Amino acid sequence: MFDIIxxxxxxxxxxxxxxxxxxxxxxxxxxxxxxxGEDVGQRLYAMETRNIPYFGYGIKSFxxxxxxxxxxxxxxxxxxxxxxxxxxxxxxxxxxxxxLLDGVHDVVAQLSKSHALMxxxxxxxxxxxxxxxxSGLSDYFSHVEIVSEKAEATYQTLLAHxxxxxxxxxxxxxSLKSDxxxxxxxxxxxVYVPYHTTWEHERVSPDAVQQSRYFELAHIGLLPDxxxxxxxxxxx
Amino acid sequence: MFDIIxxxxxxxxxxxxxxxxxxxxxxxxxxxxxxxGEDVGQRLYAMETRNIPYFGYGIKSFxxxxxxxxxxxxxxxxxxxxxxxxxxxxxxxxxxxxxLLDGVHDVVAQLSKSHALMxxxxxxxxxxxxxxxxSGLSDYFSHVEIVSEKAEATYQTLLAHxxxxxxxxxxxxxSLKSDxxxxxxxxxxxVYVPYHTTWEHERVSPDAVQQSRYFELAHIGLLPDxxxxxxxxxxx
Numbered sequence: 034m035f036d037i038i039x040x041x042x043x044x045x046x047x048x049x050x051x052x053x054x055x056x057x058x059x060x061x062x063x064x065x066x067x068x069x070g071e072d073v074g075q076r077l078y079a080m081e082t083r084n085i086p087y088f089g090y091g092i093k094s095f096x097x098x099x100x101x102x103x104x105x106x107x108x109x110x111x112x113x114x115x116x117x118x119x120x121x122x123x124x125x126x127x128x129x130x131x132x133l134l135d136g137v138h139d140v141v142a143q144l145s146k147s148h149a150l151m152x153x154x155x156x157x158x159x160x161x162x163x164x165x166x167x168s169g170l171s172d173y174f175s176h177v178e179i180v181s182e183k184a185e186a187t188y189q190t191l192l193a194h195x196x197x198x199x200x201x202x203x204x205x206x207x208s209l210k211s212d213x214x215x216x217x218x219x220x221x222x223x224v225y226v227p228y229h230t231t232w233e234h235e236r237v238s239p240d241a242v243q244q245s246r247y248f249e250l251a252h253i254g255l256l257p258d259x260x261x262x263x264x265x266x267x268x269x
Numbered sequence: 270m271f272d273i274i275x276x277x278x279x280x281x282x283x284x285x286x287x288x289x290x291x292x293x294x295x296x297x298x299x300x301x302x303x304x305x306g307e308d309v310g311q312r313l314y315a316m317e318t319r320n321i322p323y324f325g326y327g328i329k330s331f332x333x334x335x336x337x338x339x340x341x342x343x344x345x346x347x348x349x350x351x352x353x354x355x356x357x358x359x360x361x362x363x364x365x366x367x368x369l370l371d372g373v374h375d376v377v378a379q380l381s382k383s384h385a386l387m388x389x390x391x392x393x394x395x396x397x398x399x400x401x402x403x404s405g406l407s408d409y410f411s412h413v414e415i416v417s418e419k420a421e422a423t424y425q426t427l428l429a430h431x432x433x434x435x436x437x438x439x440x441x442x443x444s445l446k447s448d449x450x451x452x453x454x455x456x457x458x459x460v461y462v463p464y465h466t467t468w469e470h471e472r473v474s475p476d477a478v479q480q481s482r483y484f485e486l487a488h489i490g491l492l493p494d495x496x497x498x499x500x501x502x503x504x505x
Contacts, residue, residue, distance in 0.1 A: 089395035159325035
């Protein structure tokens, strides 16, 4: 029924956002002595948003935004040893083992027997490859695509590159904005599996969501059953 | 004769290393008031080398290494406004228009009429895509591959992915280490077109070079003639 089942990676296959949240907490603690209760998280998010056109996604981009936020919020009073500490946070993030979400290994192993699997992830090339290498999942994926943005045009390019019919392409991910809505818009099928926390940048308004059609699962472990149900329904 | 002609990008199609060199000069000027003639370039190169396993290649990685070098060389005395200035250098680098090397546009346009062209470049995903978009060359390339490292295994994976015979694959680039020796090692053909300056990290010893066989051109404008000569020789 599907020629390819594609998966998002961060927060779909393995934990990611929680690592950023934990690092943001460390930054708040680091800057607390300089501040009078200013909202570090809000300023950091504003800085990240402003920096995406320059630096894109991923840990290096996040780190440069943390440094700029630290300098701006402290009006230049932040000491360079604390800036060095922020870079050390980044290296700790990069050294963190890839922690799979519950059920992911079994589902991916099972579906790889019946389908060609693809990984489509946005972010920093080296960082995403490192996570995949450490995940123990890389042998299950026939194709890996690391892209700088997941928009409709991105999916159209991928479908053309792999000579895939949109209706026979299924994308599974935790972001309505990146994994679900653009795929449905180009005629593909999508399964939304929410993660417990969503980065503000990935949130979309309910309006856009309601206009779209996709499946939603509470847990990735339910994916093989959903695919089987879809197959039966189509063949009836 | 070739199913694919692949090109490296940085310092093969457009100027790149000169932008890093110019930024390093700015860093030296920025740090001069703190220092007693220490060798900024040498310390920066050591820091970059140490950081490659964490941060990979590209402007963001270079920027984080510049910041760490500034903190280490000044023993923490560097002011945060100067660290902010380093991040501004990075944004200026990212904003710099892509400047093609002489003759590149004509050669690429000409060869694209007779061959499928591929771009194979190492570095930061977003940064490399931005340069390609600005280069005016993207329509000439059938395939674009941005990779995190250019080793023998990288080329083997690409040849397998595109179902290419190594002997019918030609790679053109300015780095013996990344574009020439690994391609020749996996059975492909390579053309070396040196750039006027080579980043220390991309230098290889003459021994490795002598063991390899490849073509060397003084200028990319000579490439179509070389390919024509190779074709004639093979068909004799």
